[in-house]
Amino acid sequence: MKTMFDKIWESHEVSDGLIYIDLHLVHEVTSPQAFDGLRLAGRGVRRADKTIATADHNVPTDGTKAARLIADELSRIQVETLERNCEEFGIPIYSLGSERQGIVHVIGPELGVTQPGMTIVCGDSHTSTHGAFGALAFGIGTSEVEHVLATQCLVQKRPKTMRISYSGELGAGVTPKDLILATIGRLGTGGMVGHAVEYAGPAIESLSMPGRMTICNMTIEAGGRAGMIAPDETTFEWVHGRASAPEDFEAAVERWRALPTDEGASFDTEVEIDASSISPMVTWGTTPGMVVEVTDSIPDPAAMDSPADRESAQRALSYMALEPGTPMTSVALDRVFIGSCTNSRIEDLREAAAVVDGRKVAGSVRGMVVPGSQAVKATAEEEGLDEVFRSAGFEWREAGCSMCLGMNPDTLAEGERCASTSNRNFEGRQGKGGRTHLVSPKMAAAAAIEGRFVDIRDWS
């Protein structure tokens, strides 16, 4: 009896501790030094046909149509370097100007190159996203990027396994984002370290693929090596008909049906969470684990047991300029960001658009919507979502990582407070001195209208 992780791991072991990689996703920030390393050592790319690249972290979202037109010199050099490297080594690339360009973790599933049973890596910690398809997917550093380019393999220590089983169903207005934020809050930012984590139970099975991706995406915020969800009809339906879907689809589905964890297989750690008890969540501090229900107040560090937690909480509140005991719903906002590899897929935009439809963004708030890919943008525009957002007063932008990490012109100014659908509320993450609160797309949309956080369940 084996877990899904065991099955994928064992079917990819080239030799002890050496794992074969089925798909390597590449972007401009963590790859230039790896390509330089290859050139220095006179090495080539072993399997360009299992490698794909896009430009996402650095790209402006203002409609700049080509790498050479990027105003910021360093960003331009980085994207142009990626384009040159891909050309030199024969790697397919969807750079600025391509209709397939987008956030690397959005375009993989969109093109159908993310499939069940695969091993997938990328020089980006949110690679865990692809585990939503029943793949083993994780982030790597630049030395490892070089290693995969040269060998199509990776030296890995076998992680431990964890299963988080969610009983019950999510309540109305409660989203996968809330489920994963609540989970990180419960387990802590280091709670999944060293583990490949399988999310299971009825609350997971009933989710769409985008919802599953949101959950696996944030696995890394609890330190998990990889997040995974068993493939099922929902998964197969997503992959079917995509550009890179298997030619013999039925045969592929047959293989994929053997992937889920066998009944009775054991995990190193088992966790049980009642999904029906989860509320809409908002982070208050500077790690994704510093999170409360929207109906709660800002916690009091003095009430915390461990001195280390107390100290971290005090420092976080000072950075966030928040007072203990303040109701979360009275926290006012300057900015709202809907986007990122966590929540920028068409379903996320539809949910946010449904909330803002016919309303206006509060006068004190600047709201931005950034589709995860050019394809998401095109679909949203066909459906008229861009008009819904624009007439509400949101900026409607081009695809990219945008304000999730502030490596491009989209950033918070010093002291600005933002409701963000992204994944990290670290100090300065969205801009030096910026204050980030992580929420679901619905909660972000409603917060933009009201100018402060609201409980989406009571809001109409």
Next chain:
Amino acid sequence: MRPIDVIEGKVSVLDRADVDTDQIIPKQFLKRVERTGFGEFLFYDWIRSGEIELEPNPILVAGRNFGCGSSREHAPWALQDFGFDAILAPSFADIFYSNCTKIGLLPAILSEEQCRAVAEAGEARIDVDDETVTCAAGVFRFEVEPDVKHRLLNGLDDIGITLENAGAIDAFEATGAAEHGPVTTAL
């Protein structure tokens, strides 16, 4: 990479939990396409605001879950370029730990109490082969995977080692197991 065997000298201390790689090397410095020169940007915001002071000693003692967040190897590059040869902490984020071992920056896990003792001692001697940290408070053991230790002690390039085993990769590919997946070049 440079072989490491014994690391000896003064200790710098950063007594904070959950220090993320965005703090270690803020995003504006990730736009460089080189691998060197990141040391001057280490903890850019914290050091410039006077929030922390760090001496470029051989050893850094840090808090739990050090290096969480982004997978950027620029973080270990910056720590090493700044002058650190080893980081001692009660726990590390997985990707950060792995990234350190690839460049010859030793990450070693000691208990909270042991980390505190090393910090208070102010200097220490780390023996990679023996897997020990010795300071005025005593001798503490840490663990490092045998193959990682072998690479660190000999300064070996991971890729070179794997390519010596290229026959096994050829054999794996020949089984057809690798050929079910998508072909990106056919897109």
